[in-house]
Amino acid sequence: MALTRFTDIFAWVWRRLQGKPPVPFSALYKKFKGILERHNTILELIGDMGDKLGGDYVFDRQYILDSCERLGDQVFKLISDLNLLCQGKNVALFTAFERIQFRVREELAGRRVLSRTDHILPLSELTHDLADEGGNKMTSLGDIKNILGFNTPDGFVVTAGAYFEAMQRAGLRKPVAETIRALCASGGQDLAEQARALRQSIMDMPLPRELCRAVEQAARGLAGDKPLFLAVRSSAWDEDSESSFAGMYETVLGVAPADILPAYRRVLASLFCEEALRYRLHHELCAEEPAMAVGVMPMVDALVSGGLYTYAPLQEQDQAMVVSAAWGLGKPIVDGTAETDTYILRREPPHELLSSDIADKSTRLVLDASGGTRTEAVPEAERATPCLSAAQLTLLAKTAMALEHFFKRPLDVEWAITPEGGLVVLQARPLSIRPNACAQTVDASEAVKGVPVLISGRGVTAMGGVSAGPVHLMTEGEDLADFPYGAILVSRHSSPRYAKVMPKCRGIITDVGSATGHMATIARELRVPTLVQTGSATRTLREGQEITLDADHQVVYEGVVDALCRFELVREDVFEESWEYRTLKRVLKHISPLTLLDPKSDAFAPESCRTFHDIARYVHQRAVDKLGSLAETHRELRDSAPRRLVTKLPLGLTVIDVEGGLDPAAGEDANESDIRCRPLKALMEGMNVSGMWETSPVAVDMGSFMSSVTKTFGAEASHPSRMGRNLAVISREYLNLHLRLGYHFTVVDAFLGGSVNDNSIAFRFMGGVTDLSRRSRRASLVAGILEQFDFMVEIKGDMVTGRIKKHPTRTMLEKMFMLGCLIGYTRQLDAKLDSEGAVALYMDLFLQRITALRETRE
């Protein structure tokens, strides 16, 4: 039953009046409060789950399962509560709930729910959140391009979803899973034979026609008009991650766009090559269904290509990175068949060159005009020339270190420099040969012995990790473009603006800030070690001072503690790559984003709910609306004997007390001192403040003014259920007030005093007897004042609506006080707003007075 429009509600109430007695208002009100409480519990649960990604907490599988269970239960009950309040069945809302619940359960069961069903995803949209769709290798490249902002080739990925669909349609998905299970059970009997058969079945399977079309079209799109050849690369689940499968799957280079499908199929088939199957058997990966996404990128025309290890695998150079480079394309370097220049650079900025070994490079691999590749002789003059300049080396080093900080592991980076001089990152994978110095057990605690500690045990870890660098103290309004590379950002407040410098900075420390705030979320996305709420970091740390930040332990050391940094890199398990972290992150995708934003839009409907948060938001809004309409139309409220409230100002106010809004001892005629309703009390205080009434812009004595205020009740009053009465429906926390003063009509709907999340005030102001332009001026005056007090304001003609939510109760009560003042103040301005200038003048006057009032009150 969607009773949202007022007339519907009225009609409904009328029908109810004829029939059975309605549910008592107090019972509905209790239900409403129950909804608010549950709504809060849900938001807290969602917040808790989000917190756990921060790195401060240790949580396990059971936690994820329990939290999802509890959350699902609460959301289900919340919907049921709303049904009781609205006395109707909201089938669409239950359907939305079931849909989301199903996705969460699928994720928990390890059946990854692909959030995108596309066959093709452009590289420009890939990040690790889409690792299930795009596979590891391509989504890592996506991170490098889209999160860190480095140049990579363009390209796209044919998703794992496309692979599953092809397998499914060909009837291969089950038999293949069976074969693998059997292989696992038998410990690899007839492995070679089985592998050959599996590969052949992939080579022979028909590909869905739409898939073929999509792949061919995307490949042609990459090439454009130019003769361009493509690199087709494997990007399987788990490739290059905890389990490596490094180099086992196929890469096909120099593919013409027209030949894309056979190349795609070859890469798919390599999923079942003998090596990979054996690896699967020996690494206990039998339980996971294999899947292959395939990356397609143009071959990069390279002037120089090479590789870079961020940690040199050399005994005597354990603080260095090593670069190998040669003219032309990179394949001979990767294959180890080319003569290469070798450079050793320091890992720390400014990455000075420690040594270089320039080879005699006689041949190079180049793209030929038709797009293929050929080997040619290097001109005599260039053979013994270093192929990288000092500037290029520095750029490479900086880039590689930024990647290492992000992936939190020593890396093997493949790169190329184009004829135009641009650096392109082709691939970055965890370094499979651990450098000697890394392989030794690092005793981190030995390393920090005696090192002065600058900050300890203060602050909250927003993102864990260790990093070292010079301090950069942020000043107010500083241009972020000047942020020094490799520094640690230290600032008073956290700010999402810092997202811009995160790829350049090694760590973040703030005095004030929250681990669940927007900046913290971005820091986690970019994996920048971040410590917030240290209280005094900006005073303790000096500009340019070298420090080591250990965000896990909330410690800042003076100087660079190498061993601590190294300890971080040789850790076998990166938290962000654990099943628990990834799974929690994945289920949260169906839980925490809020996509239902605007209650006035058509999309604000059960059908649009995509997350549990959306459902909670929707129910909350519906419940608040419903209570408002109930307060106006409920039969009990119409028929019950309301009490008169005797006030200092002759307001003619009738009060219906639902629960605890008045002193129980109050008589038929209640006094102001009997008011227990907190929002009404605050509002009355505001109205009663003499300054707001007496020092009026027009000389009006109190008595005559107030008589004008109350005289128009009756004939003109148009409220259908409350003809001619100023009415307040109250409880201890709730106020629904309809107040007609003179020609103005004010509605206040407020709930204050529960938890912060439930606090809300809606204020509506309209009417007047002057011409429309003056009324509009008054509207803009009211709007301006409301905005000054942080209300969200909407003006339609001369009607102003202001809403405010989720401030602490104390602050909200001050807003009620201010509204009381405003109701009185604006009434007197009726005829005085003869110019736009007057609007500004009277607004200033009001603000001055309220400031003065606040000071006296304090």
Next chain:
Amino acid sequence: MTPDAIETPGNVPEEAPGGEAAKRKTSILVLDDEPIVCKRLKPFFQKAGYEVEAFNQPFEALARIEARRFDVVITDLKMEGLDGLSFLGKVKALHPDTDVILITGFATMETARQSFRKGVFDCVAKPFKLAELLDGVRRIEKERGLVP
């Protein structure tokens, strides 16, 4: 027992863990059948200056306990095969001066409270903050005189 001079960050802000007088590290055994707990705790405590061994299998941890003494044992309460309370009993029987911190799920908090009678030093509810656990270990060190 020789008092150790292990200091961890936060305890002594002026100086890093260890200090010149450090002779022996406080030893910790971690037992939890959820691998993630071991994976997180081990490097964390190592970095804080402790000697750490971590186990997913109760019987392996039991064998280790029989072979040597640890200053601190951190164990999950609910595990397949052997529960934390039995493990606690074995530890206490073998090494009365080993202190045990019990990690418990939300649902088993009541059982955990009972465990205090069996000589548990502290209970920490999952999910917990790393700092909470470190606090517990530091209190043990202090009470046992493992730190000066």
